[in-house]
Amino acid sequence: MAPTVTVGHVAKPEYSSLVPAVEQASRIMLVLAQAESGKMTLTEICKAIGIHKSKGYSILNTLRHFAFVDRSSEKAYSLAPGLLFLSAKVLSNMDYREAVTPVLRRLSHEMNSAAFFGVVSDGHLIVVAKDEGSQNIGVTIRLGHRFPLAWGAHGKAIMAFLSKGERKDMMAGLRPYFHGSPSDFEPNRIELELAQCRKTGFAVDLGEMQVGVHAVAAPVFGLGGKLVGSLAVVGTFPKECAEQYGRDVAKAAKEFCKSIGGA
Numbered sequence: 001m002a003p004t005v006t007v008g009h010v011a012k013p014e015y016s017s018l019v020p021a022v023e024q025a026s027r028i029m030l031v032l033a034q035a036e037s038g039k040m041t042l043t044e045i046c047k048a049i050g051i052h053k054s055k056g057y058s059i060l061n062t063l064r065h066f067a068f069v070d071r072s073s074e075k076a077y078s079l080a081p082g083l084l085f086l087s088a089k090v091l092s093n094m095d096y097r098e099a100v101t102p103v104l105r106r107l108s109h110e111m112n113s114a115a116f117f118g119v120v121s122d123g124h125l126i127v128v129a130k131d132e133g134s135q136n137i138g139v140t141i142r143l144g145h146r147f148p149l150a151w152g153a154h155g156k157a158i159m160a161f162l163s164k165g166e167r168k169d170m171m172a173g174l175r176p177y178f179h180g181s182p183s184d185f186e187p188n189r190i191e192l193e194l195a196q197c198r199k200t201g202f203a204v205d206l207g208e209m210q211v212g213v214h215a216v217a218a219p220v221f222g223l224g225g226k227l228v229g230s231l232a233v234v235g236t237f238p239k240e241c242a243e244q245y246g247r248d249v250a251k252a253a254k255e256f257c258k259s260i261g262g263a
Contacts, residue, residue, distance in 0.1 A: 025059050032079050033224035039076040097129040099259050108133030113235025139234045150174040153217035154230040156203035160194040161219045180208045201250035204242050216246040218253035221262035
């Protein structure tokens with residue numbers, strides 16, 4: 001496997017021969033994709049990439065020619081609709097379920113639990129793939145099931161990697177089930193749990209959603225570093241296994257992210 005280097009927040013394979021202008025154009029689009037406002041000035045872009053303004057200006061003009069980048073009247077640059085054609089082609093050839101199936105199978109059998117992958121949609125996490133392993137007594141999860149986004153381990157894993165503004169907006173419209181009933185929700189506690197999740201890469205729920213049923217979950221990022229969902233394992237495993245299982249799920253999620261072109 002090729003070693004990786006980091007560009008912004010995105011890891012990419014390190015190859016022996018790169019075309020500088022193409023690399024810089026690619027890095028510019030990745031930086032724009034990660035911009036919280038979606039827009040950046042020429043100065044901000046060139047500083048982030050580490051190139052001279054004249055070089056950045058020429059590359060941006062070329063990207064504008066192909067409608068990959070747009071420039072506003074305030075001279076701020078953003079990604080443009082020309083990329084939709086390319087992304088549609090990628091998405092038409094990509095099936096998350098096919099890519100995640102072996103990952104879920106391995107996790108479910110190793111942990112004797114149910115493993116599932118859900119995608120974020122309209123304040124919910126929708127289960128699109130699952131593997132329930134060979135549990136004698138365990139957890140059954142229905143494909144298409146809609147979990148509330150502010151729910152258990154998978155909700156923590158997703159909320160932890162939203163920006164503060166996104167998290168505030170999301171929470172404003174949701175009832176918090178992170179600690180069981182919304183009446184048991186503890187704002188200070190959830191902030192500590194989200195910080196821990198950002199540090200370790202996984203979140204934990206130990207029987208709070210359902211007595212005797214525990215869960216660990218990790219975020220999944222797609223193209224452009226976009227947070228698309230969560231990989232989770234749910235079962236009756238012992239509480240003392242949660243930390244190791246969490247590390248394993250976080251590692252599996254990172255591998256899955258790479259397979260779908262994510263960060």
